[in-house]
Amino acid sequence: MGETLLEIGNLHVEFKVYEGRLRVLNGVNLSVQVGERVGLVGEAGCGKTTTMKCVLKILTSPPGKITEGKILLHDKDVLTMGSQEMQRVRGHGISMIFQDPTAALNPVFTVGDQLMSVIKYGSKGSLSKKEIKKRAIGTLREVRLPDPERIFTNYPVQLSGGMRQRVCIAMALSTEPELLLADEPTTSLDVTIQDQVLRLLNELVERHGTSVIFITHSLGVVREMADRVYVMYAGNIIEGARKEELFANWLHPYTLGLMNALPKLTGGGIAEGIPGRIPEYLDPPSGCRFHPRCPRAMQQCSQSIPPVVHAADDHDVACFLYRGETDE
Amino acid sequence: MNSKILEVEKLRKFFITSRGTVRAVDEVSFSVEEGETLGLVGESGSGKSTVAYTVVGLHSPTSGQIRFKGEDISRPVSKRPKALKQSIQIVFQDPGTSLNSRRTIQQILELPLKVHHLGNSRDRKERVVELLERVELPPDYMYKSPNMLGGGERQMVAIARALATNPKLVILDEPTSALDVSIQAKIINMLLRFQEEMKLSYLFITHDLSLMRNVSTRVAIMYLGKICEVAPTMKFFSNPFHPYTKMLLSSIPVVLPEEEAVKPAKITSEGEIPSPVNVPPGCGFHTRCREVNGICSQKIPEMMEVEPGHFVWCHLFPVVTTPTNLEKGVSV
Amino acid sequence: MNYSRNTLLKRRAEGFKKGWYKFSRNPVSVLGLFFVLTVSFLAIFAPYVSPYPTHASRFVNFAEAGQPPSLKHLFGTDVFGRDILSRVFFGFRYSLMMGVVVLSLVVIPGVVLGLVAGYYRGTWIDTVIMRTTDIFLAVPPLILALAICSVLTPSVFNAMMAVSLMWWPWYTRLVYGLSSSLRTEFFVQAAEVTGASRSHILFREILPNCVSSIFTKMSLDMGWVILIGSALSFVGLGAQPPIPDLGTMVADGAKYLPDQWWITIFPAFAIMITVLGFNLIGDGFRDLFALEEV
Numbered sequence: 005m006g007e008t009l010l011e012i013g014n015l016h017v018e019f020k021v022y023e024g025r026l027r028v029l030n031g032v033n034l035s036v037q038v039g040e041r042v043g044l045v046g047e048a049g050c051g052k053t054t055t056m057k058c059v060l061k062i063l064t065s066p067p068g069k070i071t072e073g074k075i076l077l078h079d080k081d082v083l084t085m086g087s088q089e090m091q092r093v094r095g096h097g098i099s100m101i102f103q104d105p106t107a108a109l110n111p112v113f114t115v116g117d118q119l120m121s122v123i124k125y126g127s128k129g130s131l132s133k134k135e136i137k138k139r140a141i142g143t144l145r146e147v148r149l150p151d152p153e154r155i156f157t158n159y160p161v162q163l164s165g166g167m168r169q170r171v172c173i174a175m176a177l178s179t180e181p182e183l184l185l186a187d188e189p190t191t192s193l194d195v196t197i198q199d200q201v202l203r204l205l206n207e208l209v210e211r212h213g214t215s216v217i218f219i220t221h222s223l224g225v226v227r228e229m230a231d232r233v234y235v236m237y238a239g240n241i242i243e244g245a246r247k248e249e250l251f252a253n254w255l256h257p258y259t260l261g262l263m264n265a266l267p268k269l270t271g272g273g274i275a276e277g278i279p280g281r282i283p284e285y286l287d288p289p290s291g292c293r294f295h296p297r298c299p300r301a302m303q304q305c306s307q308s309i310p311p312v313v314h315a316a317d318d319h320d321v322a323c324f325l326y327r328g329e330t331d332e
Numbered sequence: 333m334n335s336k337i338l339e340v341e342k343l344r345k346f347f348i349t350s351r352g353t354v355r356a357v358d359e360v361s362f363s364v365e366e367g368e369t370l371g372l373v374g375e376s377g378s379g380k381s382t383v384a385y386t387v388v389g390l391h392s393p394t395s396g397q398i399r400f401k402g403e404d405i406s407r408p409v410s411k412r413p414k415a416l417k418q419s420i421q422i423v424f425q426d427p428g429t430s431l432n433s434r435r436t437i438q439q440i441l442e443l444p445l446k447v448h449h450l451g452n453s454r455d456r457k458e459r460v461v462e463l464l465e466r467v468e469l470p471p472d473y474m475y476k477s478p479n480m481l482g483g484g485e486r487q488m489v490a491i492a493r494a495l496a497t498n499p500k501l502v503i504l505d506e507p508t509s510a511l512d513v514s515i516q517a518k519i520i521n522m523l524l525r526f527q528e529e530m531k532l533s534y535l536f537i538t539h540d541l542s543l544m545r546n547v548s549t550r551v552a553i554m555y556l557g558k559i560c561e562v563a564p565t566m567k568f569f570s571n572p573f574h575p576y577t578k579m580l581l582s583s584i585p586v587v588l589p590e591e592e593a594v595k596p597a598k599i600t601s602e603g604e605i606p607s608p609v610n611v612p613p614g615c616g617f618h619t620r621c622r623e624v625n626g627i628c629s630q631k632i633p634e635m636m637e638v639e640p641g642h643f644v645w646c647h648l649f650p651v652v653t654t655p656t657n658l659e660k661g662v663s664v
Numbered sequence: 665m666n667y668s669r670n671t672l673l674k675r676r677a678e679g680f681k682k683g684w685y686k687f688s689r690n691p692v693s694v695l696g697l698f699f700v701l702t703v704s705f706l707a708i709f710a711p712y713v714s715p716y717p718t719h720a721s722r723f724v725n726f727a728e729a730g731q732p733p734s735l736k737h738l739f740g741t742d743v744f745g746r747d748i749l750s751r752v753f754f755g756f757r758y759s760l761m762m763g764v765v766v767l768s769l770v771v772i773p774g775v776v777l778g779l780v781a782g783y784y785r786g787t788w789i790d791t792v793i794m795r796t797t798d799i800f801l802a803v804p805p806l807i808l809a810l811a812i813c814s815v816l817t818p819s820v821f822n823a824m825m826a827v828s829l830m831w832w833p834w835y836t837r838l839v840y841g842l843s844s845s846l847r848t849e850f851f852v853q854a855a856e857v858t859g860a861s862r863s864h865i866l867f868r869e870i871l872p873n874c875v876s877s878i879f880t881k882m883s884l885d886m887g888w889v890i891l892i893g894s895a896l897s898f899v900g901l902g903a904q905p906p907i908p909d910l911g912t913m914v915a916d917g918a919k920y921l922p923d924q925w926w927i928t929i930f931p932a933f934a935i936m937i938t939v940l941g942f943n944l945i946g947d948g949f950r951d952l953f954a955l956e957e958v
Contacts, residue, residue, distance in 0.1 A: 022685050047512040048483075164604055194375035195539065196601035199583035203600070221512065224585030251587060265517035267542040269569065269584060269591040274546050277517030281482050388857050409856055417859035430850035434872035444858045475675075493854065 008076075009215050010036040010059070010183060015073035017054055017239075019285075020066060026285035028054055030239040030293065032073070033312070036183065041209060041216040043230030043247070045223055047262075049282050051239040052219045056185050058083075059217075060098060061090055077183075095126050099176035103188040105168035109160040115171050116140060116156035119178065126179030143174040147204060166197035170204070177208060184209065187219045202228050223266060227251055232318075235259050238283055238293040245319035255321045257298050292323070300325060335401075337501055337533045338364040338387065343396035345382050352609040356382040358557035359396070361635075364501065369527065369534040371548030371565075373541055373580075377605050379557040380537045381425075384505045387535065388422045400501070418448050421494035425506040427486035431478035437464070437489055438474035444496040463492040467522065484515035488522070495526060505537045520547060541584055542591075545569055550641075553577050556616035557608060559635075563642040569594060573644040575621045615647065623648060687952050696944025703938050707756035714750035720908045730924050740926035742917065748926065752934045755910040758903055759938055762824060762893035763886040769828040774835025775878060779866050781836065782843025794840060797833040805830045806892060813901035820909070823902035827892055831885070838881055842874045876953035884946035887939035894935050910935045 017029035029051050036042050044052050057063040059075055061082060075082040077097060085093065102108045110118060119140040124131070131139070137156075144152035147170040160168055169189060176184060186205070190198040206229065209216050218229045226233050226247075233250050235243040235258065243256040254260055264275035280297040283289055289296050295305035304324055313326040345357040357379040364370045374380040385391045387398055389409030398406045400420065405412060424430040431440055441460045445451060451459060461471045467488040478486055487507060494502055504523070508516035524547065526532060536548055544551050545565060552562040553576065561574040572578050582599040586592060603620035606612055612619050618628035627647050636649045688694055711717045715738075725745035733740045739748035781793035800808075805827075812826035843866075846852060852869050860869075896902035897911030905912060910931045917927030 022682055047514065166604055194605070195541075196375065196579055196583045197604060198585075199601040202585075222585060223587050227587055228585050262513060263587065265513045266587060267516075267520075267540070267546045268588060269542050269545055269581075269586055269594045270588070271545045271565075271569070274517045274520055276521060278514040279518075281484060281515065385853075390853055390856065409859075414859050417857065420857070422854070422857050424850040424854065426850060430854055432851040432869055432873070434875075435868070439868075443855060443860060443864075447859045447861075447864075490854070493858075497858070 006038050008035055009038045009040075009078065010034075010217075011074075011076040012055070012059070013074045013076070015055065015058060015075065016071045017051075017058060017063065017068060018071050019068050021286075024286055027288055028239050028285050029058075029073075030288070031309075032236075032239070032241055034234055034241060034244075036215050036217060038182075039213050039215055041206075041218060041229060041231045043226035043233040044217055044219045044236060045221065045226045045233060046236035047221055047282060050236045052236055053187055055236075056100070056187055056217065056219060059185065060094060060100060061085075096179055097181060098183045098185060099179060099181040100185040100187065101169070101172050101176050101189045103191050105165060105172045105189075105192070106160065108172050109168060111160055113159075114156070115144075115158050115160065115163070119143065119156075119171070119175055122175050123178050139178070143178045144171070146177075146208065147171070147174045149174075166193055166201060169193060169201055173201070173205060173208070177212065177214070180212065181214060183215045183217070185217050185219070188221065189218075190225065191220070191222075198225070205229070223262060235262075238288065239285070240293060240322065242294065242323070243319075243321045245316075245321075249316060249319050253316065253319070255315055255319070255326060256294075256323050257300050257325070258294050261297075261299075335366050336363045337366045337401060338535065339397075339399040339402075340383070340387065341397045341399070343383065343386065343398065344394040345379075345386050345391055346394045349609070354608045355557050355611050356608055357386065358611070360554070360557070360559055362552055362559060362562065364533050364535055365549075366533055367527070367531055368549035369536050369547055371536045371538060371544035371551040372554060373538055373544055373551060374554035375539055375580075375605055377556070377608060378554040379608070380554050381505055383554070384422065384503045384535065384537050388420055388503055414448065418444075418497040419500045420503070421497065421499040421501075422503040422505060423487070423490050423494050423507045426510055427483050427490055428510070430490050431486055433477060433479045435477070436474065437476055437478065437481075440478070440489065441474070441493055441496060444493060448497055450497070459496070463496055464489075466495070466526075467492045482515075483511050484519065487511060487515075487519055491519070491523065491526075495530070498530065499532070501533045501535065503535045503537070506539070508543070509538065509540065516543075523547075541580060542586070553580070556605065556611055558616060558645060560617070560645045561643065567639065567642050571639075571642075572596065573638055573642070573649065574646050575623050575648070576617050579620070615645075683952055687948050690948055690951055692944055693948025693951070696941045696946075696948060699937050699941025700945055703756050703941060704760065706753045707760050710750075710753040710757055714747075714753040716747040716750045717754075719746040719750045720754035722906050730920070730927075732924075733926055739930040740924075742913075742927050743920065743924075748913075748930050751908040751913060752910065752931055754908040755913060755931060755934060756938065758820065758907065758909045759890045759893065759935070762820070762827070763889045763942075765824050766827050766831060766889045766893075767882055767885060769824075770831040771835055771878065771882065774832035775839050775871070775874070777832075778836040778839025779843045779870060779874075782840040782845075783847050783862075783866055783870065785844040785847070793836065797836045797840075800830060800833040801837070803830070806895060809892065809896060810899070810901060813896055818901045818904060820903045820907065823893060823896045826896075827889060831889065834885070835878070835881070838877060839874050842877060843870050846870045846873055876949070880946055880949040880953065883942055883949055887942035887946075890942070891935065891939050 012032055012034045015029050015032040019026040019028055032055055046052050054063065058070055059082065070083060077093065082093065120136050123136050123139055141152045141156055144155055149155045149167060149170050163171065190201050193201060202225065218226065220226050230247050233245060233247050234241045235256065237258050243259050254263055261278040265277040267274050278297050283293055289306065291306045291308050292310045295301040298305065302324060310322045310324045311327065312320050312322050315321050315326045340363065341361050343357055343360045347354040347356055360383060362370065372380050372383060382391065386393050389407065389412055392408040393406050396406065397404060400416065405416060409417065438460055441463055442456050445456045445459055460474050464471055464473055469485060469488055478489070481489065508519050511519065527534060538544060548565050550562060550564050551568045553560045553574065555576050561572065561577050572581060578596040578599050579601050582595050583601045584595065606619060612629065614629040614631055615633050618624045621628065633645050633647045635643050635645045638644050638649050706713060723746055728741050728745040729743050731737055731741045737747050737749065739752065741747055777793050781790045784790050808830045809826040812829065813823055816822040847870065852865060855865050855869050893902060894911030897909045898915040900915065903909035903912050913931035914928055917931065920927055
């Protein structure tokens with residue numbers, strides 16, 4: 005594939021609380037190619053959103069702190085950028101869509117006002133007010149909102165959840181970003197609306213050639229939304245592969261547990277799931293953070309951090325079970 | 333044939349608001365047989381939770397009847413006999429707010445025992461330990477406060493509380509929708525085990541059809557306050573009839589190619605659920621239906637038994653109705 | 665079992681330590697706590713810590729009247745020659761008593777009415793309680809207290825009664841809001857489905873969730889009640905001479921401003937410190953409970 009757009013290397017994040025330090029991110033490695041849709045999947049509290057906040061540099065600090073690592077956007081480290089440069093990145097480079105479209109929109113301004121201000125500050129040249137409005141209505145039409153002229157004058161409360169999320173998508177894409185961070189954008193929506201929004205999002209990013217990091221807790225959603233999938237557990241990326249490869253041949257015991265625990269449309273009952281729960285970040289397990297819950301844990305799992313193994317073509321897994329295969 | 337533990341007949345629940353009358357549940361009829369799990373599936377705004385709350389008596393019905401083991405219980409919980417409250421329990425959706433964070437787990441689990449005068453204080457404490465063990469939590473959790481527990485553990489406590497009085501019917505209102513899949517699996521398996529051991533009947537409210545495929549005996553689909561389709565689980569997934577069911581099935585994100593095969597092909601989701609204040613005339617789904625024709629917006633369809641035990645509420649199925657069918661409605 | 669009980673106590677102690685950590689993160693709250701503790705200490709031990717305890721009551725020594733602050737009389741003396749420092753220490757007693765008595769009279773009925781009205785929101789019970797509350801709230805509190813006190817003979821007791829009468833509706837209002845939203849919470853509904861009694865639901869389920877707000881309001885109100893009590897004394901409707909009430913002292917001294925400024929300034933400053941202390945603690949509580957909810 006082509007050129008690398010974003011590269012996160014060995015990212016460590018800590019949160020300082022009364023009890024001590026929460027070591028939330030424990031060396032996250034992730035890369036996004038230009039025009040690629042990357043899915044980041046994991047259960048609640050595994051550090052997906054924290055990773056994204058670091059990319060946009062909106063991590064609340066204190067208590068949060070990036071202790072190690074780099075985030076390269078076009079080979080330039082986001083973490084060392086000044087606030088003005090960062091502002092430019094947020095304006096043109098990276099946009100974000102949040103889980104809760106209600107909280108992401110300001111209830112006292114109309115959809116049109118909010119959309120126009122995003123276009124105004126995001127556009128490179130100066131545009132006349134008429135042009136901005138025309139463009140705003142154009143983007144509303146692009147996200148297939150019925151009657152965009154009316155929606156333009158509506159307040160967010162007058163719209164349904166699905167329509168609000170479409171407005172958020174319109175806002176995020178109106179600045180023509182290179183990279184779109186979508187943080188569980190369909191989790192609060194009903195399944196039929198989720199389906200519509202996912203199809204729309206796929207169509208738009210393809211048309212604009214936008215790269216995407218799509219965060220979700222649902223393996224089913226990530227299968228529809230990503231070219232490449234990273235599975236995250238307790239602050240680590242534990243498996244990453246091309247979508248087709250991952251869903252045909254998942255390797256990590258955690259991924260396997262998740263797949264089994266998922267109720268299937270074909271029936272056959274539900275497996276027992278994974279025993280225990282995500283570890284406390286105050287005192288996380290040594291070595292592989294999954295080893296206390298892992299059915300195939302070995303002695304070395306608690307002693308050292310498993311290496312990233314290149315298990316197959318474009319398929320990496322961080323697990324001792326597959327170490328033999330790298331030596332070949 | 334099993335006996336019916338719960339029968340709901342032509343249940344209506346309207347709410348009067350400043351924007352107009354919300355027709356949350358409109359002439360809904362169904363029944364739950366002893367020992368079965370009836371999955372009541374719908375999207376937000378379909379009225380499925382209102383059905384649950386009306387059955388346990390948190391709302392009083394606008395009209396219609398609810399019968400528990402043949403006895404009419406269509407009234408709010410404050411007017412129901414105590415023994416009845418012992419037999420019908422509910423597990424709520426959000427484990428975050430279903431347990432009072434100012435009380436200990438022991439106090440929470442003892443409440444139903446105290447209310448129904450089950451044992452003295454030592455017996456009760458033993459029973460609390462027993463209940464915790466049942467849901468696979470260590471006994472010293474009884475001294476903890478709910479906010480020291482994870483979401484899954486809290487839901488297990490909520491389940492233990494619902495089971496404390498040995499109920500017969502448990503209403504499960506999206507018990508796992510706020511939890512991760514690995515924890516969902518554990519809780520669902522636990523619920524299925526209790527059903528077996530304690531001969532429980534479940535009314536399982538959810539939006540997750542994949543889950544219902546694995547859990548329920550029969551599935552009912554709700555849309556805008558009406559039940560659109562009811563069928564035994566196998567038939568429901570192998571041969572769905574109602575256009576809304578098909579749309580719902582086709583929208584589910586799945587992980588396996590075999591699952592893709594179950595989804596009806598060439599159907600995509602369109603439109604949004606209308607507000608229950610302004611319910612479209614005729615069949616409420618006609619605004620989003622692909623197979624809509626003239627009659628749909630004019631006449632309210634009737635429930636038809638298309639194959640044995642499989643009922644559809646749609647004008648596409650004008651099966652000749654025998655009088656017995658009409659009478660029986662869904663509650664067969 | 666005993667072992668578990670110990671862990672429970674240990675957890676409580678741990679919770680207390682954690683609470684102090686959060687509270688102490690804001691130095692201003694700690695300052696407030698310091699003020700309140702100092703004032704309380706001086707009030708309780710006034711007879712022992714004040715240099716001239718006898719000056720608190722009927723005492724006249726015209727030889728030392730109207731003296732400016734000196735080493736002998738740190739805050740100076742008033743027109744009767746009484747040591748102002750000693751009288752301020754005793755004055756704290758009346759101010760704190762005012763606050764404590766009024767709040768203990770007011771909180772219980774106010775909270776109970778609010779709980780009941782909130783739980784029965786939309787019924788006639790709600791209407792009766794809340795409209796009565798509205799009537800009391802519609803009259804400016806100080807004016808109402810003034811009116812009541814001017815009808816009755818002015819005394820500390822009557823001032824406390826008057827302030828109590830106008831203060832309960834604030835608690836009813838506060839708890840009404842909380843109670844009417846808490847009654848729809850799942851844990852209340854679960855108790856209802858189980859068949860728990862009304863009193864259990866009101867006092868065991870809903871009330872404990874209101875406690876943090878009530879506590880915060882009480883600590884903020886302490887300051888206000890003391891201020892209003894002092895205001896009543898200032899206009900001559902509260903404590904009567906020779907009782908060393910801070911408000912009365914300010915009023916007496918006001919006649920001799922600006923020449924003998926110390927007679928007014930020190931008692932006024934004492935009121936300020938007390939009121940400020942309780943307000944700062946109140947803010948600290950608010951932070952503490954707000955953080956706890958997260």
